[in-house]
Amino acid sequence: MVGAGSAGSVVARRLVDAGAAVTLLEAGGEDVNPAIHDPARAGELWHGPEDWDLYTVPQEHAAGRRLHLPRGRVLGGSHALNAMIWVRGAPADYDGWGLPGWTWADVEPMFARIEKDLLEVVPNEPLHPVQQSIVDACVAAGLPLNPDCNSGTLDGVSVERITLRGGRRFNTWHAYGSPVAARMTVHTGALVHRLRFSGSRVTGVVVSLGGVLQELSADLVVLAAGALASPAILLRSGVGPADELRALGLDVVADLPGVGRNLHDHLLSPVIFSTTREVVPAPGRPVTQVHWFWRSRDGLAVPDTQPICFSVPMYEPWMSGPPTGFSLMAGMVTPESRGSVKLSGPSPDDELLIDLAALSAPADFESLVASVQQCLEVGRAPALAGEWGARPRYPAPGTDVREYVRRTAITYHHQVGTCRMGTGPDAVVDPRLAVHGLDGLVVADASVLPRVTTGNTNAPAVLVGEQAARFLTGN
Numbered sequence: 001m002v003g004a005g006s007a008g009s010v011v012a013r014r015l016v017d018a019g020a021a022v023t024l025l026e027a028g029g030e031d032v033n034p035a036i037h038d039p040a041r042a043g044e045l046w047h048g049p050e051d052w053d054l055y056t057v058p059q060e061h062a063a064g065r066r067l068h069l070p071r072g073r074v075l076g077g078s079h080a081l082n083a084m085i086w087v088r089g090a091p092a093d094y095d096g097w098g099l100p101g102w103t104w105a106d107v108e109p110m111f112a113r114i115e116k117d118l119l120e121v122v123p124n125e126p127l128h129p130v131q132q133s134i135v136d137a138c139v140a141a142g143l144p145l146n147p148d149c150n151s152g153t154l155d156g157v158s159v160e161r162i163t164l165r166g167g168r169r170f171n172t173w174h175a176y177g178s179p180v181a182a183r184m185t186v187h188t189g190a191l192v193h194r195l196r197f198s199g200s201r202v203t204g205v206v207v208s209l210g211g212v213l214q215e216l217s218a219d220l221v222v223l224a225a226g227a228l229a230s231p232a233i234l235l236r237s238g239v240g241p242a243d244e245l246r247a248l249g250l251d252v253v254a255d256l257p258g259v260g261r262n263l264h265d266h267l268l269s270p271v272i273f274s275t276t277r278e279v280v281p282a283p284g285r286p287v288t289q290v291h292w293f294w295r296s297r298d299g300l301a302v303p304d305t306q307p308i309c310f311s312v313p314m315y316e317p318w319m320s321g322p323p324t325g326f327s328l329m330a331g332m333v334t335p336e337s338r339g340s341v342k343l344s345g346p347s348p349d350d351e352l353l354i355d356l357a358a359l360s361a362p363a364d365f366e367s368l369v370a371s372v373q374q375c376l377e378v379g380r381a382p383a384l385a386g387e388w389g390a391r392p393r394y395p396a397p398g399t400d401v402r403e404y405v406r407r408t409a410i411t412y413h414h415q416v417g418t419c420r421m422g423t424g425p426d427a428v429v430d431p432r433l434a435v436h437g438l439d440g441l442v443v444a445d446a447s448v449l450p451r452v453t454t455g456n457t458n459a460p461a462v463l464v465g466e467q468a469a470r471f472l473t474g475n
């Protein structure tokens with residue numbers, strides 16, 4: 001097992017339960033940082049030792065900026081850094097993939113089981129008073145109140161569902177991996193460089209363990225290193241677009257043109273309000289508790305926007321303002337833009353070239369612009385403008401919103417698609433998650449999603465973990 005993140009922890013647990021001898025290799029360390037466990041402190045983890053701290057290449061359609069992409073480098077992976085929000089997605093997402101075993105009818109009962117089995121998914125309550133006012137403002141602006149966005153209907157404003165237990169973060173490492181850690185071999189500080197092969201059969205990995213390069217053997221390798229690292233490991237191993245690999249001096253083991261392609265992500269743009277009434281922080285509570293889904297135009301199969309609401313001003317480094325306030329982060333969740341993950345060289349030390357192609361598709365841009373405008377409108381509702389004295393600080397009145405969106409779009413942290421599941425020429429894994437053309441290799445993480453779901457991607461990543469385990473164990 002490569003990677004102890006959202007999906008990897010699940011696969012490892014299920015394989016241990018099935019009696020397999022599992023070695024779990026995690027590049028990061030133990031999850032000892034208190035900020036991981038305190039839901040109010042997740043923001044402190046960015047740029048720290050538990051963050052891979054990746055950046056995109058300059059984004060042409062987002063004012064040429066390099067976007068920070070935090071990713072978890074610790075037991076628990078990105079589920080140790082994330083906001084813990086649990087969104088299954090829309091039935092049309094899964095049905096739209098057109099893959100056997102992955103329709104909504106297939107996955108809906110699996111989600112229901114996951115949420116009650118080892119993991120715990122609970123409403124993000126009690127609401128901070130400003131979050132309750134945001135709900136009221138949304139309703140006043142004409143949005144329906146949706147009691148549960150995981151019911152199959154996303155539209156409307158909802159209290160988030162989160163993975164929390166006893167007031168502490170409860171991620172898949174805590175729920176699945178840690179309880180059986182003594183029954184497997186867990187290596188932290190284990191950076192996997194590449195796969196080993198005998199012909200087209202994968203026989204193990206080359207891994208740096210405590211700084212020493214070693215070769216480990218395995219009957220089966222499961223890559224669960226996430227949407228940015230899993231394709232990178234494949235490419236370094238000679239699995240990917242043949243011309244691209246040869247140009248880097250790598251021997252081609254399997255010509256799979258889809259590896260590292262089809263990268264896509266959701267995007268946010270901050271809409272930040274100052275208030276005349278102080279927004280007093282609630283210690284121990286998440287700073288985001290409410291989100292909403294909305295269709296910015298007619299004819300869409302699913303909502304194209306999902307703003308997420310914070311009880312703090314989410315200033316970018318170049319912004320300034322009072323320390324209290326709130327943010328309605330406008331969000332675009334139906335990206336048409338497609339980018340890529342490429343190597344700049346054959347070593348894990350060589351920088352990854354990550355191109356989200358952010359806002360390159362006009363529809364993505366229009367959705368995010370519409371979402372910013374709607375967030376501004378919600379902020380004008382009496383529940384916020386009246387009760388809290390809310391005034392937009394970013395974008396300030398008179399700002400060209402279209403230009404603002406290009407200048408401020410940031411990741412929603414939902415990268416997927418780089419080891420796309422399917423059967424066509426660009427597919428990397430088949431619908432049972434086995435890599436095309438190779439034996440003994442499975443990819444089980446968010447990279448396999450052929451098209452991102454409508455909403456946050458942790459729940460789909462956990463689903464991928466459970467599906468992989470089911471395919472491998474037959475249970």
Ligand SMILES: Cc1cc2nc3c(=O)[nH]c(=O)nc-3n(C[C@H](O)[C@H](O)[C@H](O)COP(=O)(O)OP(=O)(O)OC[C@H]3O[C@@H](n4cnc5c(N)ncnc54)[C@H](O)[C@@H]3O)c2cc1C
Nearest residue numbers: 003005006007027077078082083084085192445446456458
């Ligand atoms: C800041 C942030 C906030 C987010 N908020 C939410 C949210 O609230 N709700 C939601 O649904 N989604 C959220 N997401 C997204 C969600 O967390 C991810 O989609 C999900 O965790 C992906 O799971 P994964 O198993 O694919 O990868 P990960 O959980 O990232 O796991 C990959 C693991 O592999 C390890 N690894 C990588 N390379 C190597 C290597 N070479 N050798 C060994 N190990 C390696 C990593 O260290 C990591 O532990 C957020 C993400 C971030 C970063």
